[in-house]
Amino acid sequence: MNIENLALYKDTNGNGVLDEGEPRIYRISALPVNTSVNLLVYGKVPINVLIGAVTKVEIEASSPQTSTRINTDTITAMEAATIKGKAWLDANHDGIYQQGEPLLGGYHVELLCDKNYIAYNRSIGGPIGGCKTPPADSPYAQLLGYEIIASTTTSYEKATLGCYEIGSIPPGDGYALRFKFPNSEQVVGDPINQDSKNRHAYAENGILKNIILNPGVSVIEQNLPLDPSGVVYDAVSRQPIAGATVTLTGPPGFDPKIHTTGGVDTVTTGDNGFYQFWFYPDTPPGIYTLIVSAPNYKFQSELIPPSGRLVHPRAKGDCKGQHCVQPQAVAPTSQDSNLLTYHLEFDLDFPSGDVEILHNHIPLDPDFGSPTSAVLIIEKTAARQTVELGDFLDYTIQVRNLSVATDLPDVKVFDRLPFGFVYVPNTARLNGARLATEPISRSAPNFNIGTLNAGQTAILRYRVRIGPGSMRGNGINRAYATALGGRIRSNNSYVKVNVIAGVFTNDAYVIGKVFLDCNLNGVKDRKELGVPGVTLMLQNGVAVTTDSDGAFSLYGLRPRTHVLRLDERTLPKGAKLYTISHRHARVYPKLRQCTKASPQIERALSACRKRGWTSRRCRKVRRQKRKYLACCRQQNWRSDTKANSRFIDLSNGELHKANFAVGCHCGVVRQVKTRIKQFKHQEGTMGELPNRLQQGFTAQGNTPIVDSEYRKGLPASGTVNTYKKRQPPVDKSQTKSAKKTPATPAPILPMPNSLKKLIPKLDNKLGFVSLKDGNILPFAQTNIVVKGVAGGKLLLKVNNWPIPERRVGRKFVMKSRQLEA
Known part of the structure; x- marks a missing residue:
């Protein structure tokens, strides 16, 4: 290894470092007796030198008066x-x-x-x-x-x-x-x-x-465990505030130059709005206060007021030995009060066990009185908190300009629907009027609001369909608004709905009828009657009773094999059950020996024997006996199994049919007809399904509101007997006051089964009879009654789509009043 650019410098101040101005020397012309000079040897190690390479540097000093002296240093190349x-x-x-x-x-x-x-x-x-x-x-x-x-x-x-x-x-x-x-x-x-x-x-x-x-x-x-620390943020938009000044004041004896790192008591926030003060352990105990200021903002916040003084913070279990005022490390985006807590005063005494204070996020209110303050706020709500697959859901978005004197042009709303939610075209309404331009995307619709004047609020409503796959999403809808081409942006608004399977659930359904099988073909024919009032039970004790048509239904069943048993004690007297499926259970005893016909036929045959077999009447009686015996043998064959119970094999989401057949005897038929009259009187002359569809509507258009708590009150399985109205759960704490001042709810009359009964109460003014604006339907299906002047053409539109004429069920005209409905 060769050292490059070796040079000697005179260390004038003797500090061992080459300082600016110290001269480079080539020789020492004179050195007085008993004096010395400090020299610095500088050189450059080559870039391509191998680590561990060794070289020697020799310094030789000589003079005429003394001998030559040599000093040698060994230099080894090391990795920096x-x-x-x-x-x-x-x-x-x-x-x-x-x-x-x-x-x-x-x-x-x-x-x-x-x-x-x-x-x-x-x-x-x-x-x-x-x-x-x-x-x-x-x-x-x-x-x-x-x-x-x-x-x-x-x-x-x-x-x-x-x-x-x-x-x-x-x-x-x-x-x-x-x-x-x-x-x-x-x-x-x-x-x-x-x-x-x-x-x-x-x-x-x-x-x-x-x-x-x-x-x-x-x-x-380097991470940031700070004390106390947090983010300064906008109380409206929830965005961090850059350039905010946070000042710390303390008790007597507190000196920031001694007791804080950096020796400062003021911090200016950056783009992330972050602030912190780090105390030394010898910081004096007492009351410490934070004061915040920022241009175009007010302190303290009135929208989110501070909590009281934090006294001797202790470690929290979810904060790893520190005291977290809020659980999240950034500014809160939710309206949850647990996420908006913060403190401006602290009673601290570190030797007593006080710990670091984290996530103390401080909000500031925008100065709405400033003409330059243009604040855009958005708030989103959903009409329901729980929806089913295939449902329609209405969203409402409120966009507000909170500035005093600044109009905001080119306001747009950007919406991000949850997975599986789809915007329904032509349903968007801005302040009650249809939007001029429809959004292009149906999963992420963007709405043009236009100019929003100072202090104005725009209300946007639209409808979405809960489509396939929505249960895989989180149900969270996110929306925000912008103005001036995106230079001004609002807060982010969130709303969440719970999506349930509804009719698309994995639970199974069982429907069926108990009927009189007079021709013994195993199928309910048109003229064969259903048997009302018959009880059927599952193996888990869930019971159901047949209606006036002999029909029953069971829902919310797990997809597995069940046993459905009919209680024979609830059948008409003398009724016999016959099998119509191979899924019926155990052996059933024979009814009787099929050797004789009925007593009437046997007496007629006895009389024919006395007169001979030539008469036409006797031949007819003989045919009746053969037919009777054949029917008896067939009934015996079909009664080999126990027809009052059957196995039901259910799959995911299956609609299973399970009928029970009853023998058609004269006495049984009379009893069944009597039961039908009694049940129809109880049900208001309607079966279960029509009663469910038409319940709750009145000529005044009032409809009951069905909320999630009411639905939870329905049984998990079985039928819903509509002629016995179920009431929403009652708050027991209000029972006493309710007895003192009983409320008188508005009567809810059932819609008449015939328009003829309803017509005399109406006028010929165009309008709806069964509905009013703001009604909430208890079910996603209804009959709509409209009225108008006789002879005119009535055109009904739903979401601006005309309903075809073939959907009209019944019409009635009263000429004396020029009324058509």
Whole structure:
């Protein structure tokens, strides 16, 4: 190895370092007796030199009066040390960088060394490079302070955000490292050492001390456990505020130059709105206060008022030994009151066990009285919190301009629907009027609002369809608004709905009928009657009773094999069941021997025997007996199994049919007809399905509101008997007051089964009969009754789409009143 550009310099001040202005010398012309001169030898090590290469440097001094003296030094090429790492916001306080934690650019990084290391090295004849720490008994050990050897700034570049690197450092010990905020000289909290070769390094007062830099790379990471710390943010838009000034005041005896890192009591926030104050352990106890100021903002916030004084903060279980005022490390975006807590006063006493205070995020109210303050606010709500697959859902968005004198042109709303939600075309309404331009995208619709005057609020409503795949999403809808071509942006508004499967659930359904099978073909024919009032039970005890048509339904069943049993005690007297499926259970005893016909037929045959077999009547009676015996044998064959129970094999989401057939005897038929009359009277002459579809509508258009709590009150399985109205759950705490002042709800009359009964109460003014604006339908299906002048053409539109004439079910005209409905 050859040292390049060797040169001699005169060390005028004797500090062992080449200072500016110190001359280069080529020879010493004269040196008085008993005097000396300090020389510095400087050279350059080649870039391509091999690590470990050795060379010797000789210095020869001679004069005519004395002999020649030679001094030889051996130089070994070593790899320079490099120190690097990154600065990030440690959101979960584990001291390890996790994906998603914010990286911090623009923070100052300083590599330090003891100010007197050079003098100490020279006093012991140490090397030029390195940063050797003086021992405890050295006089230099009592001299405090650090010298900045090198400095850099954490990167703002996207690929290397928050990263830094300092190279070409002479290997050695006694180094230190500290971080400072971008806008001030305030020292950031204790760095974290993640270099396995520097396990002896420790942090104290914001400085990582006792670092040994070996040849190669050392990694020093820096997170931000601060005390107290947080983000200054806009109380309306929830965005960080840059340029806010946070001032700390303390009790008597508090001196920020002595008791805080960096010696400052004022911090100016950067782009991320972050502030912090780091106290030394000897900080005096007492009341500390934070005061915040920012241009065009008011302090204290009235929209989000501060909490009371925080007295002696203690560690929380979810905060890794610190006290987290809020759970998140950034400004809150939710309206949850637990995420809006913050403090401006602190009663601190560190020796008593008080811990660091984190996530104390401080809101400031925008100065709406300033003519230059143009604040755009958006708020989004959903008509329902729970929806089913295939449903339609209405969203409402309110966009407000809170400025006093500034109109905002070119206001647009950007909406991001949850996965599986699709915008329904032509349903958007701005302040009740149809939008001039429809959004192009149906999954991420953008709406043009136009100009929003100062203090004005625009209300946007539109409808979405809950499509396939929506259950795989999170149901969160996100929206924000912009103005002036995106130069002004509102807050982000979130609304979440829960999507349930509804009819597309994996639960199975069972429907069926108990009917009179008079022709024994196993199928309910048109004239065969259903048997009402019959009870059927599942193996788990769930029971259901047939309606006036003999129909029943079971829902919410798990996809597996069930056993459905009919209670024979609820059948008409003398009724017999017959099998119509191979899934019926056990052996059933024979009904009787099929050797004789009915007593009437047998008496007729006895009379024919006396008269002979030639008469036409006798031949007819004989045919009746053969038919009767054949029917008897068929009934016996079909009664080999127990027809009152059957297995039901259900698959995911299956609609299974399970019928039961009853023998058609004269006495049984009469009993069934009597039951039908009784049940129809109870059900208001309607079966279960028509009653469900038509319940709750009145001529005045009032419809009951069906909320999620009411739905939860319905049974998990079984039928819903509509003629016995289910009431929403009652708050027991209000029972006593309700008895004193009983409420009289508006009567809800059922829609007449015939328009003829409804017509006399109506006039011929165009309008709806069964609906009013704002009604909420209890089901996603309804019959609509409209009225108008007789002879005119009625045109009905839904979402601006005309309904065809073939959908009209019934018409009625009253000529005397020129009324058509």
